[in-house]
Amino acid sequence: MKKILAFLAISMTAGYALADAPITGNVQSRCVVTTDTPGVYGNPNAYTLTTSPSDGGVLPIVRFDVTLADAYYAQITTPTEFTSSPSLSDTVTWTGSTEVSAVSDATNMGDYETNKTTFGATTQYDLTATGSTWFKSSSAAAYGGNKAFPGGQYSATVEAKCIAQ
Amino acid sequence: MLKRLLPLAALVFWPCYSYSESITPYFGITGNAATGGYSWNMDNVFPEPPGLEVNGVFYSYTPDKLTEDAFKVTVGNEGVWSDTEDWTGTPGGIEVRKVIGLPNVPREAWGDGYIITEGTGTVNDATVIYSYKVDPCFDPQFDPNCPGYVIPVPVVPDLNIEIYDATEDEYVSLNDEEKSLIEENEEQLDKEKEEEEEEAEERKRKYRMEMAQSLLGGAELEAENQRIIAMNAAQQAVVNTQYITATIPGGVYKENVVLIDNKIDDNKNGLRNGLAQQLLHEQMVGMQYNN
Numbered sequence: 001m002k003k004i005l006a007f008l009a010i011s012m013t014a015g016y017a018l019a020d021a022p023i024t025g026n027v028q029s030r031c032v033v034t035t036d037t038p039g040v041y042g043n044p045n046a047y048t049l050t051t052s053p054s055d056g057g058v059l060p061i062v063r064f065d066v067t068l069a070d071a072y073y074a075q076i077t078t079p080t081e082f083t084s085s086p087s088l089s090d091t092v093t094w095t096g097s098t099e100v101s102a103v104s105d106a107t108n109m110g111d112y113e114t115n116k117t118t119f120g121a122t123t124q125y126d127l128t129a130t131g132s133t134w135f136k137s138s139s140a141a142a143y144g145g146n147k148a149f150p151g152g153q154y155s156a157t158v159e160a161k162c163i164a165q
Numbered sequence: 166m167l168k169r170l171l172p173l174a175a176l177v178f179w180p181c182y183s184y185s186e187s188i189t190p191y192f193g194i195t196g197n198a199a200t201g202g203y204s205w206n207m208d209n210v211f212p213e214p215p216g217l218e219v220n221g222v223f224y225s226y227t228p229d230k231l232t233e234d235a236f237k238v239t240v241g242n243e244g245v246w247s248d249t250e251d252w253t254g255t256p257g258g259i260e261v262r263k264v265i266g267l268p269n270v271p272r273e274a275w276g277d278g279y280i281i282t283e284g285t286g287t288v289n290d291a292t293v294i295y296s297y298k299v300d301p302c303f304d305p306q307f308d309p310n311c312p313g314y315v316i317p318v319p320v321v322p323d324l325n326i327e328i329y330d331a332t333e334d335e336y337v338s339l340n341d342e343e344k345s346l347i348e349e350n351e352e353q354l355d356k357e358k359e360e361e362e363e364e365a366e367e368r369k370r371k372y373r374m375e376m377a378q379s380l381l382g383g384a385e386l387e388a389e390n391q392r393i394i395a396m397n398a399a400q401q402a403v404v405n406t407q408y409i410t411a412t413i414p415g416g417v418y419k420e421n422v423v424l425i426d427n428k429i430d431d432n433k434n435g436l437r438n439g440l441a442q443q444l445l446h447e448q449m450v451g452m453q454y455n456n
Contacts, residue, residue, distance in 0.1 A: 052410075100259050101259070101260065102225070102259065102260035102261065102262050103259060103262070104261070104262055104263050104264075105250075105261075105262055105263070106228075106250035106251070106252055106255065106259070106261040107249075107250050107251045110250075110251075110252060110254065110255030110259070111239065111255060112256075113256055113259060113404075114254075114256065116271070121208075132262070134260075134262070
């Protein structure tokens with residue numbers, strides 16, 4: 001009887017199977033960036049393109065929706081080059097800035113603007129509260145030596161990123 | 166050819182609206198309640214239909230203040246909701262946009278709306294918009310398809326028509342003949358009216374007389390009935406005196422006949438009679454076979 005049991009045991013050991021148990025997971029983003037208002041360059045003079053409303057431009061606005069506080073930075077970078085334009089033979093001088101346009105919770109988001117940090121064309125905000133924040137950027141491009149921009153279509157991009165802390 | 170087809174095409178594609186009121190609840194938003202100032206009556210904000218419930222409020226404004234100034238802004242409606250933003254230490258010029266969800270608050274619960282500020286600063290470009298739902302069947306009589314609809318009973322209007330009388334019109338001028346005719350007509354009408362009144366009075370008088378007579382007749386009948394009852398009672402008393410009181414002797418009458426030998430012999434006379442009857446019967450039965 002013992003022998004039979006031993007045989008069965010060997011038999012079962014010899015017939016074992018390997019299996020990989022998959023583990024999947026899904027991390028839902030708790031920071032969503034949306035273009036609220038596309039920008040438009042105005043052309044107040046031959047050598048300047050600007051989003052300033054007083055010069056016929058429209059300020060681009062992006063919105064950050066955050067459902068987890070103290071977990072993300074908002075990084076917004078104003079353009080430093082055209083993504084598409086006619087052929088330019090001279091240099092373009094870029095200026096730009098970003099500021100808080102609106103908030104959904106003034107009590108907890110009111111210090112976003114005062115606590116922002118800027119490095120180069122990039123402005124960073126610490127998103128310390130849940131809710132929505134609208135950021136507006138201004139951008140201006142001046143053609144070198146006060147030359148006139150060649151006629152054509154000019155495009156540039158404001159880059160907005162939500163970075164986990 | 167194209168010009169000829171154009172009107173036809175226009176007719177075909179002309180917008181055609183078939184309006185029918187639906188009983189399905191619908192949603193909507195109000196206009197900006199804060200256009201007239203920092204306080205508003207909701208009757209001027211909500212639309213007309215009953216059965217309106219508010220499910221949310223959106224508000225926005227931009228404070229004008231210095232960063233170091235203490236400033237608080239409260240937006241709300243009396244008895245329903247309020248929301249305060251503390252702008253102290255915050256630069257002005259940053260707009261706040263907020264959506265407040267509400268659990269379908271009926272219009273009757275809404276008090277006046279307000280924006281109240283505390284501290285140094287002002288509020289610019291304030292917007293307060295209410296999101297609502299309307300149930301058309303809040304009043305079941307709105308539509309026959311509404312649950313609880315009751316077929317209405319038509320109200321008969323009380324017509325108070327003023328009859329025009331040309332004779333009373335000061336602007337109608339009549340000559341002598343027409344005036345005479347009208348006077349005669351009025352006299353005739355008065356006379357007929359008097360006659361009708363006299364006839365009515367006569368009818369009333371006759372009716373009263375008949376009623377009085379009827380009552381008198383009833384009294385006489387009742388008196389006669391009482392007299393008959395009295396007479397019957399007297400007669401019965403006389404009859405009762407003709408009877409006497411007597412005792413009938415009674416008791417038990419026992420059987421006194423005794424059968425001595427415990428048997429009764431047949432009656433011979435009866436036997437003879439029975440035999441004759443039997444013979445007669447057989448003779449009658451046999452007669453039917455003789456034919």
